[in-house]
Amino acid sequence: MAPEKMRVSLVLMILLMLLLVVASSASDHKQAEEEEEEEEEExxxxxxxxxxxGQPKVSFQQFSGYVTVNEVAARALFYWLTEAADEPSSKPLVVWLNGGPGCSSVAYGASEEIGPFRINRTASGLYLNKFSWNKLANLLFLETPAGVGFSYSNRSSDLLDTGDQRTAEDSLKFLIQWMERFPRYKKRELYLTGESYAGHYVPQLADAIVDYNSKSKNPINLRGFMVGNAVTDNYYDNLGTVTYWWSHAMISDETYRQLVNICDFRRQKESNECESLYYYAMDKEFGNIDQYNIYAPPCNNSDGSRTTRHSMRLPHQPYPMFRQLSGYDPCTEKYAEIYYNRPDVQKALHANTTRIPYKWTACSETLNRNWNDTDSSVLPIYRKLIAAGLRIWVFSGDVDSVVPVTATRYALAQLKLDTDIPWYPWYVKKQVGGWTEVYKGLTFATVRGAGHEVPLLKPRAALQLLTSFLAGQPLPSL
Structure with missing residues (x-):
């Protein structure tokens, strides 16, 4: 064979071998992808x-279970996804977090606020919430950190050594891994929501996502966040709370003067004298009310005793909870603790699979007592995330005395934002739902007559909040 023909044959053979290698590689890659997809589907x-x-029939899909966020400690977070009632593939993903710190998003957000179901008085079953937020979005309830609700760690010391930083880190790891399990949500618009001490969790998680996105080839499509009656800044939260107590005639002029003069609201832990004043005000001057909704009657047991509800005492930092009065009818926290301790409910939820050595509770006092790091203010995070272009809304039920509207207004005023739309009343069904002001980078809204859990007391108004927030539109004026 001529040298030239030999060279041509050799080139053809090499090309053929290369094609076979490429084809084989493509086949292997396709097989790996198919196996990965099958694993995700499983x-x-x-x-x-x-x-x-006891659940009524529904058309939407639900999923729940665990995502391990730390293999060494076997630390795993529990979630419950309730997809949108209509066209879930076209709806955003809304994550809901409850605060405490140490309180369950399943107990509060899912079961008495924005979820599709409410628990009946006997805790024997569920009924539909006609103002559920899954009318507008796919809802992901996350119990965070480990030790809250069904979330757990096999390293018991984790429950004695946690705080803001680990909560944000674990919640970010959860989201990244959860989206691998549910890849259809990877590119979906994501919004974070929550209330109370989630005033820390939500912006801190948003901040962690923004940092993650700056380094990742697969960024999370975070568009914004919305928080209600949110713990924001130690000093202004505490000053605003004491001011609210006095302005709503819950405490005497003398107690108010003493609290303002004796207490140092910037401190991580108050003096014994100041602590005594708090207890005196709550025990002697508040009377038999629900701090979370000051115009509601308390929830009394059949024997005449009062049902206690997890509360956060001043200053607004994670000290041991002061057990105060409950006031919502039905007494939903009690019903949740009965319902979610039922073995058949846990089995249906794929929960408590490791047999946690303690009962499921709406809030963990162990976590609350041992909260070891907390930001004194999340306002610097607000400034960063406003600059990053996130949509940010803050709302406040105006009859809550735990994290009251005055506290939120004092804190947000420190941002010194320019006003886009001045203060005006917004409406629901031709009634004033509250008042709002739109700033450059942030919308603030009050909810008239709502307590600490806005969607529980004013569900229609809360659904309007979500509607306007997701649309990026100001709340409706008459």
Whole structure:
């Protein structure tokens, strides 16, 4: 064979071999992708909820289960996804976090605020919430950090050594891994929401996501966040709370003067004299009210005793909870603790699979007592995230005395934002739902007659908040 023909044959053989290698590689890659997809489908299917005990029939899908966020400690966070009632593939993903710190998003957000179900008085079953936020979005309730609700760690010291930083880190790890399990949400618009001490969790998680996105080839599509009656800044929260107590005639002029003069609201821990004043005000001057909704009657037990509800005492930092009065009818926290301790409910939720050595509770006092790091203010995070272009809304039920509207207004005023739309009343069904002001980079809204859990007391108004927030539109004026 001529040398030239030999060279041509050799080139053809090399090309053929290369084609075979490429084809084989493509085939292997395709097979790997198919295997990965099958594994994801299996994980998702294992988390599917067919029905909860006593649940009415629904058309939307539900999933729940665990995502491990630390292999060494076997630390795992529990979630519950309730997809949108209509066209879930076209709806955003809304994550809801409750605060405490140490309180469950399943107990509060899912079961008495924005979720599709409410628990009946006997805790024997569920009924539909006609103002559920899953009318507008896919809802992901996350119990964070480990030790809250069904979330757990096999390293018991984790429950004695946690705080803001680990909560944000673990919640970010959860989201990244959860989206691997549910890849259809990877590019979906994501919004973070929550209330109370989630006034820390939500912006801190948003901040962690923004930092993650700056380094990742697969960024999370975070668009914004919304928080209600949110712990924001130690000094202004505490000053605003004492001012609210006095302006709503809950405490005497003398107690107010003493609190302002004796207490140093910037301190991590107040003096014994100041602590005594707080207890005196709550015990002697507040009377038999619900601090979370000062115009509601308390929830009394059949024997005449009062049901206690987890509260946060001043200053607004994670000290041991002061057990105060409950006041919502039905007494939903009690019903949640009965319902979610039922073995059949836990089985349906794929929860408590490791047999946690303690009962499920709405809030963990162990976590609350041992909260070891807390930001004194999240206002610097607000400034950073406003600059990053996130949509940020803050709302406040105006009859809450735990994290009251005065506290939020004092704190947000420190941002010194320019006003886009001046203060005006907003409406729901031709009634004033509250008042709002739109700043450059942030919208603030009050909810008239709502307590600490706005969607529980004013569900229609809360749904309007979400509607306007997701649309990026100001709240409706008459």
């Amino acid at each position: 994980e998702e299917e294992a988390d599917r909820i067919t029905a909860l005990p």
